[in-house]
Amino acid sequence: LSSPGSATGLRVADAGERALIERIRSRVPPPNSSLVVGIGDDAAVAAPERGALQVLTTDALVEGVHFDRRFSTPADIGHKALAVNVSDVASMGGASRLALLSLMLPPDTALSDVDELIDGLLGLAKRLRIGLAGGNITRSPGPLVVDVTVIGSVRPRRILTRGGGRAGDDLYVTGRIGAALAGLEWLREQCRTQSGAPPHPADELMAECVERYRRPEPRSRLGAMLGRTRAASACMDLSDGLADAITQMSSASRTGAKLDASLRPIHPSADAWFSQ
Protein backbone atom coordinates (compact mmCIF):
# COMPACT_ATOMS: atom_id res chain seq x y z
CA LEU A 1 0.00 0.00 0.00
CA SER A 2 1.30 3.44 -0.84
CA SER A 3 0.00 6.94 -0.50
CA PRO A 4 0.98 10.16 -2.26
CA GLY A 5 4.32 11.38 -1.03
CA SER A 6 5.19 8.26 0.91
CA ALA A 7 7.01 6.28 -1.75
CA THR A 8 10.62 6.88 -2.65
CA GLY A 9 11.99 7.16 -6.17
CA LEU A 10 10.85 8.95 -9.28
CA ARG A 11 7.51 10.69 -9.54
CA VAL A 12 5.16 11.69 -12.33
CA ALA A 13 6.47 15.28 -12.12
CA ASP A 14 9.94 13.95 -13.06
CA ALA A 15 8.72 12.37 -16.30
CA GLY A 16 7.18 13.93 -19.41
CA GLU A 17 3.95 12.74 -21.02
CA ARG A 18 5.87 10.97 -23.80
CA ALA A 19 8.06 9.14 -21.31
CA LEU A 20 4.98 8.04 -19.38
CA ILE A 21 3.27 6.77 -22.53
CA GLU A 22 6.46 4.91 -23.50
CA ARG A 23 6.62 3.44 -19.99
CA ILE A 24 3.05 2.17 -20.29
CA ARG A 25 3.50 0.94 -23.85
CA SER A 26 6.50 -1.15 -22.77
CA ARG A 27 4.25 -3.04 -20.31
CA VAL A 28 1.45 -3.75 -22.80
CA PRO A 29 1.68 -7.16 -24.51
CA PRO A 30 1.73 -7.25 -28.34
CA PRO A 31 -1.83 -6.72 -29.58
CA ASN A 32 -3.79 -9.31 -31.53
CA SER A 33 -4.32 -8.84 -35.24
CA SER A 34 -7.64 -7.00 -34.87
CA LEU A 35 -5.76 -3.96 -33.56
CA VAL A 36 -4.41 -2.21 -36.66
CA VAL A 37 -2.95 0.84 -34.86
CA GLY A 38 -2.29 0.66 -31.11
CA ILE A 39 -0.80 2.93 -28.45
CA GLY A 40 1.32 5.88 -29.63
CA ASP A 41 -0.54 7.46 -32.55
CA ASP A 42 -3.30 10.11 -32.45
CA ALA A 43 -5.96 7.39 -32.19
CA ALA A 44 -6.23 3.60 -32.21
CA VAL A 45 -7.65 1.69 -35.18
CA ALA A 46 -9.31 -1.70 -34.75
CA ALA A 47 -11.29 -4.13 -36.86
CA PRO A 48 -14.82 -4.63 -35.51
CA GLU A 49 -16.07 -8.18 -35.07
CA ARG A 50 -17.93 -9.30 -38.18
CA GLY A 51 -21.70 -9.38 -37.77
CA ALA A 52 -21.61 -7.91 -34.28
CA LEU A 53 -22.75 -4.62 -32.82
CA GLN A 54 -20.44 -2.39 -30.76
CA VAL A 55 -20.99 -2.07 -27.01
CA LEU A 56 -19.59 1.19 -25.61
CA THR A 57 -19.19 2.19 -21.99
CA THR A 58 -17.09 4.48 -19.82
CA ASP A 59 -16.68 4.61 -16.06
CA ALA A 60 -14.24 6.60 -13.94
CA LEU A 61 -12.68 5.87 -10.56
CA VAL A 62 -11.94 9.11 -8.72
CA GLU A 63 -9.69 9.21 -5.66
CA GLY A 64 -11.65 10.27 -2.60
CA VAL A 65 -14.94 9.26 -4.21
CA HIS A 66 -14.45 5.69 -5.47
CA PHE A 67 -11.24 4.63 -3.81
CA ASP A 68 -8.90 5.42 -0.96
CA ARG A 69 -5.18 4.78 -1.44
CA ARG A 70 -5.01 3.49 2.15
CA PHE A 71 -7.44 0.67 1.30
CA SER A 72 -6.44 -0.28 -2.23
CA THR A 73 -3.06 -0.82 -3.84
CA PRO A 74 -2.38 0.83 -7.22
CA ALA A 75 -2.81 -2.63 -8.77
CA ASP A 76 -6.23 -2.98 -7.08
CA ILE A 77 -7.27 0.40 -8.52
CA GLY A 78 -6.14 -0.56 -12.04
CA HIS A 79 -7.97 -3.88 -11.80
CA LYS A 80 -11.18 -2.29 -10.52
CA ALA A 81 -11.17 0.54 -13.11
CA LEU A 82 -11.30 -2.05 -15.88
CA ALA A 83 -13.60 -4.46 -13.99
CA VAL A 84 -16.44 -1.95 -13.51
CA ASN A 85 -16.50 -1.30 -17.26
CA VAL A 86 -16.33 -4.98 -18.20
CA SER A 87 -19.26 -5.53 -15.85
CA ASP A 88 -21.30 -2.93 -17.75
CA VAL A 89 -20.58 -4.64 -21.07
CA ALA A 90 -21.42 -8.06 -19.58
CA SER A 91 -24.75 -6.78 -18.29
CA MET A 92 -25.69 -5.92 -21.90
CA GLY A 93 -24.94 -9.52 -22.93
CA GLY A 94 -21.72 -8.45 -24.63
CA ALA A 95 -18.06 -9.43 -24.61
CA SER A 96 -15.37 -6.82 -23.85
CA ARG A 97 -12.68 -6.54 -26.51
CA LEU A 98 -10.72 -3.29 -26.24
CA ALA A 99 -10.03 -0.68 -23.58
CA LEU A 100 -8.90 2.94 -23.61
CA LEU A 101 -7.27 4.29 -20.46
CA SER A 102 -7.50 7.97 -19.55
CA LEU A 103 -5.23 8.69 -16.58
CA MET A 104 -5.15 11.91 -14.58
CA LEU A 105 -2.11 11.83 -12.34
CA PRO A 106 -1.18 14.14 -9.43
CA PRO A 107 2.44 15.23 -10.01
CA ASP A 108 3.63 13.56 -6.77
CA THR A 109 2.41 10.10 -7.84
CA ALA A 110 5.30 7.63 -7.72
CA LEU A 111 6.16 6.19 -11.13
CA SER A 112 6.29 2.76 -9.50
CA ASP A 113 2.63 3.25 -8.50
CA VAL A 114 1.74 4.07 -12.11
CA ASP A 115 3.52 0.87 -13.18
CA GLU A 116 1.58 -1.16 -10.62
CA LEU A 117 -1.72 0.42 -11.61
CA ILE A 118 -1.08 -0.45 -15.26
CA ASP A 119 -0.07 -3.99 -14.32
CA GLY A 120 -3.25 -4.43 -12.26
CA LEU A 121 -5.34 -3.34 -15.22
CA LEU A 122 -3.34 -5.45 -17.69
CA GLY A 123 -3.58 -8.52 -15.46
CA LEU A 124 -7.36 -8.54 -15.71
CA ALA A 125 -7.22 -7.51 -19.38
CA LYS A 126 -4.98 -10.45 -20.24
CA ARG A 127 -7.20 -12.92 -18.41
CA LEU A 128 -10.30 -11.63 -20.25
CA ARG A 129 -8.46 -11.18 -23.59
CA ILE A 130 -9.05 -7.44 -23.69
CA GLY A 131 -6.51 -5.34 -25.57
CA LEU A 132 -5.37 -1.94 -24.29
CA ALA A 133 -5.74 0.04 -27.51
CA GLY A 134 -4.78 3.52 -26.36
CA GLY A 135 -5.67 6.34 -24.04
CA ASN A 136 -4.54 9.63 -22.65
CA ILE A 137 -2.36 10.86 -19.81
CA THR A 138 -2.59 14.23 -18.19
CA ARG A 139 -1.56 15.95 -15.01
CA SER A 140 -4.21 16.32 -12.28
CA PRO A 141 -4.13 19.27 -9.89
CA GLY A 142 -6.48 17.26 -7.66
CA PRO A 143 -7.34 13.59 -7.26
CA LEU A 144 -5.92 10.59 -9.10
CA VAL A 145 -8.49 9.66 -11.76
CA VAL A 146 -8.61 6.42 -13.72
CA ASP A 147 -11.19 6.73 -16.48
CA VAL A 148 -11.63 3.65 -18.64
CA THR A 149 -13.65 3.16 -21.81
CA VAL A 150 -14.40 -0.38 -22.92
CA ILE A 151 -15.49 -1.33 -26.42
CA GLY A 152 -17.16 -4.71 -26.66
CA SER A 153 -19.27 -6.62 -29.12
CA VAL A 154 -22.66 -8.29 -29.02
CA ARG A 155 -24.75 -10.11 -31.61
CA PRO A 156 -27.90 -8.18 -32.52
CA ARG A 157 -30.37 -10.62 -30.96
CA ARG A 158 -28.36 -11.09 -27.80
CA ILE A 159 -28.57 -7.56 -26.38
CA LEU A 160 -29.87 -7.41 -22.82
CA THR A 161 -31.24 -4.07 -21.65
CA ARG A 162 -32.75 -2.88 -18.39
CA GLY A 163 -36.09 -2.53 -20.10
CA GLY A 164 -36.77 -6.11 -21.25
CA GLY A 165 -38.52 -7.26 -18.06
CA ARG A 166 -42.19 -8.31 -18.12
CA ALA A 167 -44.72 -8.81 -15.35
CA GLY A 168 -44.30 -12.34 -14.02
CA ASP A 169 -40.54 -12.57 -14.58
CA ASP A 170 -38.43 -13.88 -11.71
CA LEU A 171 -35.59 -11.77 -10.38
CA TYR A 172 -32.09 -13.24 -9.92
CA VAL A 173 -28.72 -11.95 -8.87
CA THR A 174 -25.61 -13.67 -10.19
CA GLY A 175 -23.85 -14.03 -6.84
CA ARG A 176 -24.17 -13.18 -3.20
CA ILE A 177 -24.40 -9.51 -2.36
CA GLY A 178 -23.00 -7.30 0.39
CA ALA A 179 -19.45 -8.68 0.56
CA ALA A 180 -17.71 -5.64 -0.98
CA LEU A 181 -19.52 -3.22 1.36
CA ALA A 182 -18.65 -5.37 4.38
CA GLY A 183 -15.03 -5.40 3.20
CA LEU A 184 -14.97 -1.61 2.87
CA GLU A 185 -16.52 -1.13 6.31
CA TRP A 186 -13.95 -3.51 7.82
CA LEU A 187 -11.11 -1.52 6.19
CA ARG A 188 -12.56 1.76 7.49
CA GLU A 189 -12.86 0.39 11.00
CA GLN A 190 -9.27 -0.86 10.93
CA CYS A 191 -8.13 2.62 9.91
CA ARG A 192 -10.01 4.22 12.79
CA THR A 193 -8.57 1.85 15.39
CA GLN A 194 -5.04 1.42 14.03
CA SER A 195 -2.44 3.65 12.49
CA GLY A 196 -1.01 3.03 9.04
CA ALA A 197 -2.41 0.86 6.29
CA PRO A 198 -4.91 -1.82 7.30
CA PRO A 199 -3.45 -5.31 7.57
CA HIS A 200 -4.71 -8.27 5.61
CA PRO A 201 -7.67 -9.75 7.51
CA ALA A 202 -6.74 -12.80 9.59
CA ASP A 203 -10.32 -14.00 9.35
CA GLU A 204 -10.75 -15.92 6.12
CA LEU A 205 -14.34 -14.88 5.51
CA MET A 206 -13.52 -11.21 6.06
CA ALA A 207 -10.51 -11.60 3.77
CA GLU A 208 -12.95 -12.67 1.05
CA CYS A 209 -15.05 -9.52 1.65
CA VAL A 210 -11.99 -7.27 1.44
CA GLU A 211 -10.91 -9.02 -1.77
CA ARG A 212 -14.39 -8.48 -3.25
CA TYR A 213 -14.10 -4.77 -2.43
CA ARG A 214 -10.57 -4.42 -3.77
CA ARG A 215 -10.76 -6.69 -6.80
CA PRO A 216 -14.34 -7.21 -7.95
CA GLU A 217 -14.60 -9.97 -10.52
CA PRO A 218 -16.81 -8.89 -13.43
CA ARG A 219 -19.27 -11.58 -14.50
CA SER A 220 -18.09 -11.42 -18.08
CA ARG A 221 -18.70 -15.04 -19.10
CA LEU A 222 -22.09 -15.17 -17.40
CA GLY A 223 -23.24 -11.93 -19.07
CA ALA A 224 -22.32 -13.19 -22.53
CA MET A 225 -23.99 -16.52 -21.74
CA LEU A 226 -27.23 -14.86 -20.61
CA GLY A 227 -27.29 -12.91 -23.88
CA ARG A 228 -26.58 -16.01 -25.98
CA THR A 229 -29.14 -18.27 -24.29
CA ARG A 230 -31.75 -15.54 -23.74
CA ALA A 231 -32.11 -17.01 -20.24
CA ALA A 232 -32.70 -13.44 -19.01
CA SER A 233 -35.21 -10.96 -20.42
CA ALA A 234 -33.46 -7.97 -18.84
CA CYS A 235 -30.18 -7.44 -17.06
CA MET A 236 -28.36 -4.76 -15.10
CA ASP A 237 -25.05 -4.23 -13.37
CA LEU A 238 -25.55 -4.02 -9.59
CA SER A 239 -23.04 -1.21 -9.06
CA ASP A 240 -25.28 0.94 -6.86
CA GLY A 241 -26.84 -1.88 -4.88
CA LEU A 242 -29.84 -4.19 -5.20
CA ALA A 243 -32.51 -1.66 -4.20
CA ASP A 244 -31.32 0.84 -6.79
CA ALA A 245 -31.08 -1.82 -9.50
CA ILE A 246 -34.63 -3.03 -8.86
CA THR A 247 -35.94 0.54 -9.04
CA GLN A 248 -34.06 1.18 -12.29
CA MET A 249 -35.05 -2.10 -13.96
CA SER A 250 -38.70 -1.85 -12.90
CA SER A 251 -38.89 1.68 -14.22
CA ALA A 252 -37.21 0.81 -17.54
CA SER A 253 -39.39 -2.32 -17.89
CA ARG A 254 -42.58 -0.42 -16.92
CA THR A 255 -43.47 -2.94 -14.29
CA GLY A 256 -43.30 -3.34 -10.53
CA ALA A 257 -41.28 -5.75 -8.39
CA LYS A 258 -42.07 -7.74 -5.28
CA LEU A 259 -39.20 -8.77 -3.06
CA ASP A 260 -39.13 -11.33 -0.25
CA ALA A 261 -36.39 -9.81 1.90
CA SER A 262 -35.61 -13.19 3.50
CA LEU A 263 -34.64 -14.55 0.08
CA ARG A 264 -31.98 -11.92 -0.70
CA PRO A 265 -28.77 -13.89 -1.32
CA ILE A 266 -26.55 -12.11 1.20
CA HIS A 267 -22.93 -13.24 1.33
CA PRO A 268 -22.53 -15.20 4.62
CA SER A 269 -19.52 -13.12 5.73
CA ALA A 270 -21.39 -9.93 4.95
CA ASP A 271 -24.38 -11.28 6.86
CA ALA A 272 -22.17 -11.97 9.87
CA TRP A 273 -20.55 -8.53 9.59
CA PHE A 274 -23.81 -6.58 9.36
CA SER A 275 -25.46 -8.66 12.14
CA GLN A 276 -22.69 -8.09 14.67
Next chain:
Amino acid sequence: LSSPGSATGLRVADAGERALIERIRSRVPPPNSSLVVGIGDDAAVAAPERGALQVLTTDALVEGVHFDRRFSTPADIGHKALAVNVSDVASMGGASRLALLSLMLPPDTALSDVDELIDGLLGLAKRLRIGLAGGNITRSPGPLVVDVTVIGSVRPRRILTRGGGRAGDDLYVTGRIGAALAGLEWLREQCRTQSGAPPHPADELMAECVERYRRPEPRSRLGAMLGRTRAASACMDLSDGLADAITQMSSASRTGAKLDASLRPIHPSADAWFSQ
Protein backbone atom coordinates in the same frame (compact mmCIF):
# COMPACT_ATOMS: atom_id res chain seq x y z
CA LEU B 1 -18.64 33.57 -18.04
CA SER B 2 -19.14 31.91 -14.68
CA SER B 3 -16.87 30.52 -12.01
CA PRO B 4 -17.49 28.06 -9.17
CA GLY B 5 -19.66 29.61 -6.51
CA SER B 6 -20.53 32.73 -8.48
CA ALA B 7 -23.71 31.59 -10.20
CA THR B 8 -27.07 31.52 -8.54
CA GLY B 9 -29.57 28.69 -8.64
CA LEU B 10 -29.28 24.95 -8.28
CA ARG B 11 -25.96 23.18 -8.09
CA VAL B 12 -24.69 19.69 -8.82
CA ALA B 13 -24.79 18.89 -5.09
CA ASP B 14 -28.56 19.50 -5.15
CA ALA B 15 -29.17 16.88 -7.84
CA GLY B 16 -28.58 13.13 -7.85
CA GLU B 17 -26.67 11.27 -10.57
CA ARG B 18 -29.92 9.97 -12.09
CA ALA B 19 -31.40 13.46 -12.23
CA LEU B 20 -28.23 14.75 -13.92
CA ILE B 21 -28.29 11.95 -16.49
CA GLU B 22 -31.98 12.65 -17.15
CA ARG B 23 -31.18 16.36 -17.50
CA ILE B 24 -28.51 15.60 -20.10
CA ARG B 25 -30.61 13.01 -21.91
CA SER B 26 -33.41 15.56 -22.33
CA ARG B 27 -31.00 17.84 -24.26
CA VAL B 28 -29.69 15.12 -26.61
CA PRO B 29 -31.49 14.94 -29.98
CA PRO B 30 -33.02 11.59 -31.03
CA PRO B 31 -30.21 9.31 -32.24
CA ASN B 32 -29.97 8.00 -35.77
CA SER B 33 -30.79 4.39 -36.50
CA SER B 34 -27.22 3.13 -36.04
CA LEU B 35 -27.53 3.70 -32.28
CA VAL B 36 -29.44 0.65 -30.99
CA VAL B 37 -29.20 1.52 -27.27
CA GLY B 38 -28.38 5.10 -26.23
CA ILE B 39 -28.04 7.02 -22.97
CA GLY B 40 -29.56 5.47 -19.85
CA ASP B 41 -28.61 1.78 -19.88
CA ASP B 42 -25.42 0.13 -18.58
CA ALA B 43 -23.71 0.64 -21.94
CA ALA B 44 -24.53 1.96 -25.42
CA VAL B 45 -24.95 -0.36 -28.40
CA ALA B 46 -24.26 0.82 -31.95
CA ALA B 47 -23.99 -0.69 -35.41
CA PRO B 48 -20.48 -0.29 -36.87
CA GLU B 49 -20.17 1.09 -40.38
CA ARG B 50 -20.04 -1.75 -42.88
CA GLY B 51 -16.56 -2.39 -44.30
CA ALA B 52 -14.91 0.19 -42.08
CA LEU B 53 -12.45 -0.05 -39.21
CA GLN B 54 -13.08 1.59 -35.85
CA VAL B 55 -11.07 4.64 -34.83
CA LEU B 56 -10.88 5.06 -31.03
CA THR B 57 -9.56 8.01 -29.08
CA THR B 58 -9.95 9.65 -25.70
CA ASP B 59 -8.82 13.05 -24.48
CA ALA B 60 -9.61 14.87 -21.23
CA LEU B 61 -9.88 18.57 -20.44
CA VAL B 62 -8.95 19.18 -16.79
CA GLU B 63 -9.73 22.49 -15.07
CA GLY B 64 -6.53 24.29 -14.11
CA VAL B 65 -4.52 22.31 -16.68
CA HIS B 66 -6.39 22.64 -19.98
CA PHE B 67 -8.88 25.38 -19.27
CA ASP B 68 -9.64 28.27 -16.94
CA ARG B 69 -13.26 29.11 -16.20
CA ARG B 70 -12.39 32.80 -16.36
CA PHE B 71 -11.34 32.43 -20.01
CA SER B 72 -13.84 29.93 -21.36
CA THR B 73 -17.59 29.63 -20.94
CA PRO B 74 -19.04 26.21 -20.08
CA ALA B 75 -20.20 26.00 -23.71
CA ASP B 76 -16.64 26.69 -24.92
CA ILE B 77 -15.36 23.87 -22.69
CA GLY B 78 -17.98 21.42 -23.99
CA HIS B 79 -17.17 22.36 -27.58
CA LYS B 80 -13.42 22.02 -27.09
CA ALA B 81 -13.65 18.69 -25.23
CA LEU B 82 -15.31 17.16 -28.28
CA ALA B 83 -13.22 19.10 -30.82
CA VAL B 84 -9.84 17.82 -29.56
CA ASN B 85 -11.05 14.23 -29.96
CA VAL B 86 -12.56 14.81 -33.40
CA SER B 87 -9.23 16.30 -34.42
CA ASP B 88 -7.45 13.10 -33.38
CA VAL B 89 -9.83 10.97 -35.46
CA ALA B 90 -9.46 13.33 -38.45
CA SER B 91 -5.67 13.09 -38.25
CA MET B 92 -6.00 9.31 -38.75
CA GLY B 93 -8.04 9.93 -41.93
CA GLY B 94 -11.25 8.92 -40.16
CA ALA B 95 -14.73 10.31 -39.62
CA SER B 96 -16.10 10.75 -36.09
CA ARG B 97 -19.42 9.04 -35.48
CA LEU B 98 -20.16 8.59 -31.77
CA ALA B 99 -19.02 10.16 -28.51
CA LEU B 100 -19.05 9.11 -24.86
CA LEU B 101 -18.91 11.84 -22.23
CA SER B 102 -17.34 11.21 -18.82
CA LEU B 103 -18.00 14.20 -16.56
CA MET B 104 -16.41 14.81 -13.17
CA LEU B 105 -18.25 17.67 -11.50
CA PRO B 106 -17.32 19.64 -8.38
CA PRO B 107 -20.43 19.70 -6.13
CA ASP B 108 -20.69 23.51 -6.34
CA THR B 109 -20.98 23.52 -10.16
CA ALA B 110 -24.15 25.34 -11.20
CA LEU B 111 -26.62 23.06 -13.01
CA SER B 112 -27.04 25.82 -15.58
CA ASP B 113 -23.29 25.54 -16.30
CA VAL B 114 -23.69 21.79 -16.84
CA ASP B 115 -26.54 22.51 -19.27
CA GLU B 116 -24.40 25.01 -21.17
CA LEU B 117 -21.43 22.65 -21.30
CA ILE B 118 -23.64 19.91 -22.74
CA ASP B 119 -25.15 22.32 -25.26
CA GLY B 120 -21.68 23.45 -26.35
CA LEU B 121 -20.67 19.85 -26.95
CA LEU B 122 -23.95 19.00 -28.65
CA GLY B 123 -23.73 22.05 -30.92
CA LEU B 124 -20.50 20.79 -32.47
CA ALA B 125 -21.76 17.19 -32.42
CA LYS B 126 -24.87 18.14 -34.39
CA ARG B 127 -22.88 20.06 -36.97
CA LEU B 128 -20.50 17.10 -37.49
CA ARG B 129 -23.28 14.47 -37.23
CA ILE B 130 -21.78 12.84 -34.16
CA GLY B 131 -24.18 11.09 -31.79
CA LEU B 132 -23.76 11.27 -28.00
CA ALA B 133 -24.13 7.57 -27.20
CA GLY B 134 -23.58 7.57 -23.45
CA GLY B 135 -21.12 8.35 -20.71
CA ASN B 136 -20.70 8.67 -17.00
CA ILE B 137 -21.18 11.33 -14.34
CA THR B 138 -19.43 11.44 -11.03
CA ARG B 139 -18.63 13.91 -8.32
CA SER B 140 -15.15 15.47 -8.31
CA PRO B 141 -13.50 16.54 -5.05
CA GLY B 142 -11.11 18.62 -7.19
CA PRO B 143 -11.22 20.09 -10.68
CA LEU B 144 -13.98 19.95 -13.26
CA VAL B 145 -13.01 17.24 -15.75
CA VAL B 146 -14.54 16.67 -19.16
CA ASP B 147 -13.24 13.40 -20.58
CA VAL B 148 -14.53 12.51 -24.02
CA THR B 149 -14.11 9.33 -26.04
CA VAL B 150 -14.85 9.44 -29.75
CA ILE B 151 -15.50 6.40 -31.90
CA GLY B 152 -15.03 6.97 -35.60
CA SER B 153 -14.63 4.92 -38.73
CA VAL B 154 -12.07 4.70 -41.50
CA ARG B 155 -11.71 2.50 -44.59
CA PRO B 156 -8.75 0.12 -44.29
CA ARG B 157 -6.64 1.73 -47.04
CA ARG B 158 -7.33 5.27 -45.88
CA ILE B 159 -5.64 5.18 -42.47
CA LEU B 160 -3.08 7.92 -41.93
CA THR B 161 -0.50 7.35 -39.19
CA ARG B 162 2.41 9.39 -37.92
CA GLY B 163 4.80 6.82 -39.32
CA GLY B 164 3.99 6.95 -43.05
CA GLY B 165 6.43 9.73 -43.94
CA ARG B 166 9.36 9.09 -46.30
CA ALA B 167 12.51 11.05 -47.03
CA GLY B 168 11.70 13.67 -49.67
CA ASP B 169 8.10 14.26 -48.55
CA ASP B 170 6.99 17.86 -48.19
CA LEU B 171 5.56 19.04 -44.89
CA TYR B 172 2.26 20.94 -44.73
CA VAL B 173 0.05 22.31 -42.00
CA THR B 174 -3.69 22.63 -42.65
CA GLY B 175 -4.04 26.19 -41.45
CA ARG B 176 -2.12 29.04 -39.91
CA ILE B 177 -0.60 28.38 -36.53
CA GLY B 178 -0.18 30.37 -33.32
CA ALA B 179 -3.61 31.98 -33.13
CA ALA B 180 -4.91 29.96 -30.15
CA LEU B 181 -1.76 30.65 -28.12
CA ALA B 182 -1.95 34.36 -28.93
CA GLY B 183 -5.60 34.32 -27.84
CA LEU B 184 -4.75 32.63 -24.55
CA GLU B 185 -1.93 35.10 -23.85
CA TRP B 186 -4.27 38.02 -24.59
CA LEU B 187 -6.85 36.59 -22.14
CA ARG B 188 -4.18 36.15 -19.45
CA GLU B 189 -2.95 39.68 -19.90
CA GLN B 190 -6.48 41.06 -19.65
CA CYS B 191 -6.92 39.16 -16.37
CA ARG B 192 -3.72 40.61 -14.95
CA THR B 193 -4.61 44.19 -15.84
CA GLN B 194 -8.37 44.10 -15.20
CA SER B 195 -10.66 42.62 -12.59
CA GLY B 196 -13.39 40.16 -13.47
CA ALA B 197 -13.83 38.15 -16.63
CA PRO B 198 -11.97 39.37 -19.72
CA PRO B 199 -14.10 41.31 -22.19
CA HIS B 200 -14.57 40.33 -25.79
CA PRO B 201 -11.63 41.77 -27.78
CA ALA B 202 -12.49 44.98 -29.60
CA ASP B 203 -9.76 44.25 -32.12
CA GLU B 204 -11.15 41.99 -34.82
CA LEU B 205 -7.92 40.05 -35.42
CA MET B 206 -7.43 39.43 -31.71
CA ALA B 207 -11.09 38.36 -31.48
CA GLU B 208 -10.26 35.67 -34.04
CA CYS B 209 -7.32 34.47 -31.91
CA VAL B 210 -9.48 34.29 -28.78
CA GLU B 211 -12.13 32.37 -30.73
CA ARG B 212 -9.48 29.93 -31.98
CA TYR B 213 -8.41 29.34 -28.37
CA ARG B 214 -11.95 28.98 -27.02
CA ARG B 215 -13.55 27.10 -29.90
CA PRO B 216 -11.00 25.28 -32.02
CA GLU B 217 -12.51 23.93 -35.23
CA PRO B 218 -11.38 20.35 -35.85
CA ARG B 219 -10.36 19.73 -39.46
CA SER B 220 -12.74 16.82 -39.76
CA ARG B 221 -13.56 17.10 -43.47
CA LEU B 222 -9.97 17.73 -44.46
CA GLY B 223 -8.71 14.72 -42.46
CA ALA B 224 -11.20 12.37 -44.10
CA MET B 225 -10.34 13.86 -47.50
CA LEU B 226 -6.58 13.36 -46.97
CA GLY B 227 -7.26 9.71 -46.10
CA ARG B 228 -9.54 9.20 -49.10
CA THR B 229 -7.24 10.82 -51.66
CA ARG B 230 -3.97 9.60 -50.11
CA ALA B 231 -2.72 13.15 -50.67
CA ALA B 232 -0.76 12.77 -47.41
CA SER B 233 1.59 9.90 -46.55
CA ALA B 234 1.48 10.68 -42.81
CA CYS B 235 -0.59 12.96 -40.63
CA MET B 236 -0.71 14.21 -37.06
CA ASP B 237 -2.82 16.45 -34.86
CA LEU B 238 -0.87 19.59 -33.93
CA SER B 239 -2.10 19.70 -30.33
CA ASP B 240 1.31 20.26 -28.73
CA GLY B 241 2.68 22.65 -31.34
CA LEU B 242 4.56 22.40 -34.61
CA ALA B 243 8.00 21.62 -33.16
CA ASP B 244 6.64 18.72 -31.12
CA ALA B 245 4.66 17.35 -34.08
CA ILE B 246 7.69 17.41 -36.37
CA THR B 247 9.75 15.56 -33.75
CA GLN B 248 7.03 12.94 -33.27
CA MET B 249 6.38 12.41 -36.98
CA SER B 250 10.06 12.28 -37.89
CA SER B 251 10.68 9.74 -35.18
CA ALA B 252 7.69 7.57 -36.14
CA SER B 253 8.61 7.83 -39.84
CA ARG B 254 12.31 7.13 -39.13
CA THR B 255 13.41 10.15 -41.06
CA GLY B 256 14.61 13.69 -40.42
CA ALA B 257 13.01 17.03 -41.22
CA LYS B 258 14.35 20.31 -42.52
CA LEU B 259 12.38 23.45 -41.78
CA ASP B 260 12.68 26.93 -43.31
CA ALA B 261 11.51 29.02 -40.37
CA SER B 262 10.51 31.88 -42.66
CA LEU B 263 7.96 29.60 -44.35
CA ARG B 264 6.06 28.68 -41.18
CA PRO B 265 2.45 29.73 -41.84
CA ILE B 266 1.96 31.90 -38.77
CA HIS B 267 -1.50 33.41 -38.33
CA PRO B 268 -1.15 37.18 -39.08
CA SER B 269 -2.80 38.20 -35.80
CA ALA B 270 -0.58 35.82 -33.88
CA ASP B 271 2.42 37.21 -35.75
CA ALA B 272 1.44 40.75 -34.76
CA TRP B 273 0.85 39.67 -31.15
CA PHE B 274 4.16 37.85 -30.73
CA SER B 275 6.12 40.62 -32.51
CA GLN B 276 4.81 43.42 -30.30
